[in-house]
Amino acid sequence: DIQMTQSPPSLSASVGDRVTITCRASQSIDTYLNWYQQKPGKAPKLLIHAASSRLSGVPSRFSGGGSGTGFTLAISSLQPEDFATYYCQQSYIPPFTFGQGTHLEIK
Amino acid sequence: QVQLQESGPGLVKPAQTLSLTCTVSGGSFSSGSYFLSWIRQSAGKGPEWIGHIYSSGTTNYNPSLKSRVTISADTSMSQLSLRLNSVTAADTAVYYCATYFDILSYFDYWGQGVLVTVSS
Numbered sequence: 001d002i003q004m005t006q007s008p009p010s011l012s013a014s015v016g017d018r019v020t021i022t023c024r025a026s027q028s029i030d031t032y033l034n035w036y037q038q039k040p041g042k043a044p045k046l047l048i049h050a051a052s053s054r055l056s057g058v059p060s061r062f063s064g065g066g067s068g069t070g071f072t073l074a075i076s077s078l079q080p081e082d083f084a085t086y087y088c089q090q091s092y093i094p095p096f097t098f099g100q101g102t103h104l105e106i107k
Numbered sequence: 108q109v110q111l112q113e114s115g116p117g118l119v120k121p122a123q124t125l126s127l128t129c130t131v132s133g134g135s136f137s138s139g140s141y142f143l144s145w146i147r148q149s150a151g152k153g154p155e156w157i158g159h160i161y162s163s164g165t166t167n168y169n170p171s172l173k174s175r176v177t178i179s180a181d182t183s184m185s186q187l188s189l190r191l192n193s194v195t196a197a198d199t200a201v202y203y204c205a206t207y208f209d210i211l212s213y214f215d216y217w218g219q220g221v222l223v224t225v226s227s
Binding site: 001004032034036042043044045046049050087089091094095096097098099100101 | 152153154155156167169170171203205211212213214215217218219220
């Protein structure tokens with residue numbers, strides 16, 4: 001199985017800050033990397049697919065990058081609704097695997 | 108719009124079989140390009156892909172669960188089922204059904220999830 005490792009596990013930030021979350025794959029996954037946002041009691045919601053393609057309707061402050069084994073999710077100017085948990089997920093080969101999550105909380 | 112709704116018992120005894128159903132509406136998933144998937148999430152952890160089924164009936168399971176899991180769907184792909192045998196407390200989780208868009212390789216639509224607790 002491909003292991004996905006996110007860092008940091010948690011992050012405290014303020015409204016307006018720029019934050020970056022990192023995701024590393026245990027082997028190369030090209031750009032088969034998706035990012036999801038999850039709020040308490042809700043299902044994960046797709047933000048970015050293919051490492052850097054924002055889903056329609058996702059604000060431009062969210063951006064993704066990387067390829068191979070290293071990926072990033074950046075949020076350029078945090079808004080109150082962005083405080084949530086973020087997961088990366090590889091779709092290169094089954095079993096599809098997710099990272100353990102990065103919990104973004106208000107400072 | 109596409110909606111998925113999971114249903115099933117919220118409490119299952121150890122060693123018994125967990126059975127869940129997912130009703131899919133608002134979309135056509137029987138003509139290819141989509142897989143119907145089951146994903147679970149234990150408290151405080153990342154989601155875990157259980158497996159999926161294609162419109163042809165082809166299934167693919169997570170090797171960690173393969174010996175205990177069966178995923179099936181009706182021919183119209185509007186009813187999805189999950190059976191997980193010989194459950195233990197480690198199977199306690201929120202179970203989601205989700206659609207996987209094969210061409211772009213992502214989970215796009217998700218159900219709200221159902222909490223299943225394994226306890227005597």
